[in-house]
Amino acid sequence: MAERNKYSIIIPTYNERLNIALVVFLVFKHLRDVDFEIIVVDDGSPDGTQEVVKQLQQVYGEDRILLRARPKKLGLGTAYSHGLKHASGNFVVIMDADLSHHPKYLPSFIKKQLETGASIVTGTRYVKGGGVHGWNLMRKLTSRGANVLAQTLLWPGVSDLTGSFRLYRKSVLEDIISSCVSKGYVFQMEMIVRASRKGYHIEEVPITFVDRVYGSSKLGGSEIVEYLKGLAYLLVTT
Amino acid sequence: MWPQLYHRSMKHIVKIMTLLVGISALWFGLLKTSMVPSSHTLLLPIYFIMCLGCYGLLMVGVGLMRFPTCPQEALLLQQDVIEAKGYLKQRGVDVGSE
Numbered sequence: 001m002a003e004r005n006k007y008s009i010i011i012p013t014y015n016e017r018l019n020i021a022l023v024v025f026l027v028f029k030h031l032r033d034v035d036f037e038i039i040v041v042d043d044g045s046p047d048g049t050q051e052v053v054k055q056l057q058q059v060y061g062e063d064r065i066l067l068r069a070r071p072k073k074l075g076l077g078t079a080y081s082h083g084l085k086h087a088s089g090n091f092v093v094i095m096d097a098d099l100s101h102h103p104k105y106l107p108s109f110i111k112k113q114l115e116t117g118a119s120i121v122t123g124t125r126y127v128k129g130g131g132v133h134g135w136n137l138m139r140k141l142t143s144r145g146a147n148v149l150a151q152t153l154l155w156p157g158v159s160d161l162t163g164s165f166r167l168y169r170k171s172v173l174e175d176i177i178s179s180c181v182s183k184g185y186v187f188q189m190e191m192i193v194r195a196s197r198k199g200y201h202i203e204e205v206p207i208t209f210v211d212r213v214y215g216s217s218k219l220g221g222s223e224i225v226e227y228l229k230g231l232a233y234l235l236v237t238t
Numbered sequence: 239m240w241p242q243l244y245h246r247s248m249k250h251i252v253k254i255m256t257l258l259v260g261i262s263a264l265w266f267g268l269l270k271t272s273m274v275p276s277s278h279t280l281l282l283p284i285y286f287i288m289c290l291g292c293y294g295l296l297m298v299g300v301g302l303m304r305f306p307t308c309p310q311e312a313l314l315l316q317q318d319v320i321e322a323k324g325y326l327k328q329r330g331v332d333v334g335s336e
Binding site for chain 1: 319
């Protein structure tokens with residue numbers, strides 16, 4: 001009855017020379033007795049990320065770590081599509097390389113999916129058991145405000161719309177990704193909203209998010225405008 | 239009719255529009271039948287928007303107060319990093335400074 005599941009973990013990278021090694025170590029540490037592969041989609045990092053990936057392949061095996069690089073920065077959405085083409089698992093995990101997504105939550109994603117039969121399991125930072133570290137008050141305020149606005153307008157059915165730590169049934173990811181056109185974090189929102197509209201079974205697990213990129217002002221006025229435009233687009237097209 | 243209208247294949251914006259149209263129809267009805275004094279009825283949309291705004295602000299405020307944080311995770315992460323570096327360095331992976 002228990003089919004053998006294989007999990008393809010797609011990690012887009014750009015200049016994550018150190019972090020990718022740490023992430024790979026932690027994935028292997030927390031996913032014992034699980035059939036998985038890691039697909040690193042590197043966009044031509046100048047810092048030698050690909051060299052480190054090749055060293056990791058020597059340690060863990062070239063069948064467990066796939067390097068599927070691209071010549072330059074080509075965007076997140078296409079990175080996932082590119083990784084998908086090489087994925088041999090029946091489930092796909094997407095996560096960030098910078099350790100804001102901790103691999104220790106991977107077992108809980110897998111467990112949730114097995115328990116519920118869900119098509120998508122998404123990590124949420126905003127429920128009990130989850131959380132964020134490294135955000136100041138302003139950042140929390142904008143996050144909360146953005147979330148309330150999105151919930152009111154879109155009724156998405158998930159608590160964390162912009163999160164990008166997710167487990168998808170491979171066929172479901174292929175279906176959704178073909179209909180998404182946005183960029184950046186709006187892309188993440190579009191994916192989960194479209195999935196919700198199509199009626200896919202979505203479950204959530206709490207995750208903690210440690211933001212190590214201190215001091216980078218990722219939320220200027222233009223970011224907010226982009227967000228509002230993204231919301232309007234999703235409101236009308238989904 | 240309503241369950242069919244709210245079928246999942248209906249675009250979200252259409253659902254919102256039908257909701258607004260429904261509420262507007264209710265509002266017009268109230269104006270016409272004058273069950274409630276029209277001076278009050280005319281102000282209803284303003285009250286509605288104000289309530290919506292207050293509700294939104296309340297949700298933001300409550301959410302902000304209850305925003306889950308996890309300071310201990312930063313410490314745990316540091317430990318993980320040390321462990322990872324130790325293991326990988328031994329096996330020939332370059333984990334020098336970024």
